[in-house]
Amino acid sequence: MISLSVVTLAKGRPDHLVNVVRGLSMQTVMPSELIVAVMQEEEYRLPDAPFPIRQMRITGESLPLAAARNAAARAAVGEWLVFLDMDCIPTPTLIADYAGFLKAHDALLMGEVMYLPGGATAGDWSCDAFAAIAEKHSDRRGPPASGVERCQDYRCFWSLNFAMRRDTFLSVGGFDERYVGYGGEDTDFGKVVDRAGVAIAWIKGGLAYHQHHPHHMPPVHHLDSVVRNAELFEAKWGYRTMGHWLHAFRLMGLVDDTPGQPIRILRRPEAGDLALTGQQSHQPYANSARVLRLLEAEAARTAAPDRASVAVAA
Structure with missing residues (x-):
């Protein structure tokens, strides 16, 4: 049995979080637990799952993203950590993919992300259906053809879908909790990891489907x-x-x-x-x-x- 905790941050959008739980419940290899860092007053009503789900209330300013990730990582029981945003539905092999690569590589590993249009989760809820309509983000590079490819630019790190060994995450100090609200904490963490001599890499696999929600870019x-x-x-x-x-x-x-x-x-x-x-x-x-x-x-x-x-x- 693997020792892997999944960490997600949550505020609003309860349907998205339910879909994350559904996706994790279909894994070919189950995680040890799901930790939900809840950045709102009330906890979520979530479906039963074949793994423990722990909800942690995170207090502070409106979006304490860095502090929430660190608190969840410290509380995790798994030797390995998968950080998955609450709007990302994992494909059935996401946990198995990350577990295989984490066993061989002490690195910050970034999985694949494809984007769903509005209404995609309201119909045929299956990864095959998602695959037929999902799109790659034009501003983000794709995965390697196979295996692991080291990233030479820490600025490419994006916390949407990544994994690390827990000891390594804690040894570099986690995210800088002075960053509050949206923006900057990912690039800072990528630079910290790079300065610590920990490789940043893309993997072929670890695919998640990003659920549609209104957003602004630039923010x-x-x-x-x-x-x-x-x-x-x-x-x-x-x-x-x-x-x-x-x-x-x-x-x-x-x-x-x-x-x-x-x-x-x-x-x-x-x-x-x-x-x-x-x-x-x-x-x-x-x-x-x-x-x-x-x-x-x-x-x-x-x-x-x-x-x-x-x-x-x-």
């Missing part, structure tokens, strides 16, 4: 925490992270992120900003690259008359 709805966490990262490492989001915020007139100065929020997001960045019901995922292309094209059009005026004056 204008998390403007304050992105700014705060970018400045925390800079104070810690000497440079800012989330540069593509800050670039988009600057083009939208939301921030002034002049290098060497504190980031200033110039205005609050309005309806037009939310409409531009919002995920539509037919889209499996929100896409920062798409929005940036639109913003940069608009900035180029706006700048063109100014350049023409300068040329005439000259």
Whole structure:
């Protein structure tokens, strides 16, 4: 029997968490337990499962993601940890895949993620049905053709679906709990792991299907925490992270992120900003690259008359 705990963070979206439990209950190899770090007042009503489920209340600010992951990892009984977001339905071999790779590799291992459109879980609830309609995220690289492939850039780490040996996770100190709210804590953790000499790698397998939910990319709805966490990262490492989001915020007139100065929020997001960045019901995922292309094209059009005026004056 393997010794592996699954960790997920939960706030709202009870149907998504129920689907995670359903997916874990269909595994070819069962986990030792599921730990749910609950970031809301009430616990969840979850279906029975062939493994223990523990719900831990996490107190603190609205989204204490780093602290929640650390608390769940410390409480886990498994020698190995799989971190799976509550909107990710595991395929039947996810646990077996991770267990096989963790046995051979003391590394941070990143599994595959495919994205479902709205309504996908309301009909034929099966991974075969999901496979027929799921899409790969255009901004994320895919898995290797087979086995394990080491990642040379810690910035590629994404906490959506990953696994580590518990002792290794704790030895590097876990996530920095000063990061509160959305943004920055993943890149920080990737850098910490890389600095500790622990390999970051993609695996072929460990596939999960991401459930559709409304989202914004770039995350204008998390403007304050992105700014705060970018400045925390800079104070810690000497440079800012989330540069593509800050670039988009600057083009939208939301921030002034002049290098060497504190980031200033110039205005609050309005309806037009939310409409531009919002995920539509037919889209499996929100896409920062798409929005940036639109913003940069608009900035180029706006700048063109100014350049023409300068040329005439000259």
